[in-house]
Amino acid sequence: MRFYLIAGEPSGDALGAALMAGLKQLVPDVEFHGVGGPLMQAQGLVSQFPMDELSVMGIAEVLPKYRALKRRIAECADAVLGLKPDALITIDSPDFCLRVAKRVKAASNIRTIHYVAPSVWAWRAGRAAKMARVIDHVLALLPFEPPLMQAAGMGCDFVGHPVVSEPAASADDASEFRTRHGINDAPLMLVLPGSRRGEVTRLAPIFGQTIQRLVQVRPDLRIVLPAASAVAPLVRELVADWPIQPIILQDDVAEKRAAFKAADVALAASGTVSLELAAASTPMVIAYDMNWLSRIMISRMLRVDTVTLVNLVSDTRVVPEFLGAGCVPEKIAAGIISVLDNPQDQQAAMELTMTRLGRGGEAPGLRAAQAVLNAL
Numbered sequence: 001m002r003f004y005l006i007a008g009e010p011s012g013d014a015l016g017a018a019l020m021a022g023l024k025q026l027v028p029d030v031e032f033h034g035v036g037g038p039l040m041q042a043q044g045l046v047s048q049f050p051m052d053e054l055s056v057m058g059i060a061e062v063l064p065k066y067r068a069l070k071r072r073i074a075e076c077a078d079a080v081l082g083l084k085p086d087a088l089i090t091i092d093s094p095d096f097c098l099r100v101a102k103r104v105k106a107a108s109n110i111r112t113i114h115y116v117a118p119s120v121w122a123w124r125a126g127r128a129a130k131m132a133r134v135i136d137h138v139l140a141l142l143p144f145e146p147p148l149m150q151a152a153g154m155g156c157d158f159v160g161h162p163v164v165s166e167p168a169a170s171a172d173d174a175s176e177f178r179t180r181h182g183i184n185d186a187p188l189m190l191v192l193p194g195s196r197r198g199e200v201t202r203l204a205p206i207f208g209q210t211i212q213r214l215v216q217v218r219p220d221l222r223i224v225l226p227a228a229s230a231v232a233p234l235v236r237e238l239v240a241d242w243p244i245q246p247i248i249l250q251d252d253v254a255e256k257r258a259a260f261k262a263a264d265v266a267l268a269a270s271g272t273v274s275l276e277l278a279a280a281s282t283p284m285v286i287a288y289d290m291n292w293l294s295r296i297m298i299s300r301m302l303r304v305d306t307v308t309l310v311n312l313v314s315d316t317r318v319v320p321e322f323l324g325a326g327c328v329p330e331k332i333a334a335g336i337i338s339v340l341d342n343p344q345d346q347q348a349a350m351e352l353t354m355t356r357l358g359r360g361g362e363a364p365g366l367r368a369a370q371a372v373l374n375a376l
Contacts, residue, residue: 001027001086003030004079004080005019006035008051008091008092009054009093010037012037012092015115015162015368016115019365020040021043021366025366026366033045033083034079035047035048035051069096073100077103086111087372087376088100088111088112112135113136113138113372113375115368116141117138117141117149136154137154137157138154140157142158143313144313145158159358159367160361162365163357164354164359169254169258169260174262176258178262181247187222187264188222188263189221189222189263189266190225190226190268191207191223192268193225193235193269194269195228195230196231197230197231197234199290200235201238203269204238206332207267208238208241209329210287211243218337218340224262225246225247225248226250227249260279261280264283265285268287270307278310278350279359281350281351284346285319285322288307290324307323310346311349314350322335
């Protein structure tokens with residue numbers, strides 16, 4: 001068997017690599033072609049061109065590269081049509097991937113499988129019907145997504161979320177982290193203002209003012225801030241006037257995992273980081289804001305009363321959220337104090353979330369591989 005895969009982001013590269021490993025386990029003579037990053041290449045993919053060319057987001061970033069991206073879409077589609085694989089497997093990055101799938105479907109009956117369902121449960125429900133025109137089957141990360149995809153006319157399997165198979169720090173790792181950084185028994189808060197310049201710039205001042213309020217009631221509070229490489233210099237600049245100087249972690253995955261396990265509470269931007277925190281059993285508060293126009297548009301399109309995945313997957317509302325107009329220091333600080341005083345309130349929901357995402361079952365990559373074979 002042979003497959004053509006496309007991933008455009010590091011997260012997609014990780015999903016693709018796990019899927020490829022699963023396919024190799026189930027189909028020993030499998031053959032891979034397509035576009036991917038270092039993890040997929042380690043599984044045997046020779047990338048048609050560097051995956052980094054597809055890792056662009058936002059109108060300002062895409063416009064200068066529009067012609068080059070359009071050319072790459074045509075090149076990928078032509079390669080698929082020439083190869084005639086058992087399936088085209090596109091991984092996230094829908095703006096690029098679905099355009100390739102559209103060209104392939106227009107010229108062939110090659111099966112198309114998309115890994116990562118669009119979040120139609122949250123907003124823009126019409127995306128599923130649009131995707132169904134070019135995609136035959138979807139591999140979903142969240143357990144409540146298959147019925148939504150099936151209703152739009154696609155096959156869909158829940159294959160588990162990759163967070164359940166990632167290595168976890170131990171209690172000893174957490175204790176050593178505290179000792180190493182001189183934290184010892186002091187209350188420790190993780191601060192996670194996001195990984196993009198825009199959100200870090202917007203949230204860091206709000207988070208700093210929140211900490212100013214927290215130290216008035218918890219003067220021994222310590223802060224750890226894991227920073228993505230792309231924004232680490234900006235983070236250091238923005239936290240310079242915080243009342244507590246955070247321990248900034250950069251490019252050390254093991255240290256970051258230990259920090260997650262060691263923390264008593266986390267203040268995090270909205271996103272999949274809530275699942276990483278749940279995997280480490282770290283209670284959390286979610287806070288997020290955007291520019292006023294985006295805030296108005298998103299609020300009108302939202303179809304759910306919570307954006308935190310732990311709340312959604314566990315079907316609870318135990319993780320406090322401070323979003324949009326509610327993302328203000330006094331409210332966030334009160335929420336953090338409440339969580340510090342009652343950390344056990346979120347434990348059951350976090351454990352249920354991990355169970356529902358597949359913890360304790362087959363690895364998501366293997367489940368995804370079996371779903372691909374079943375879909376053929």
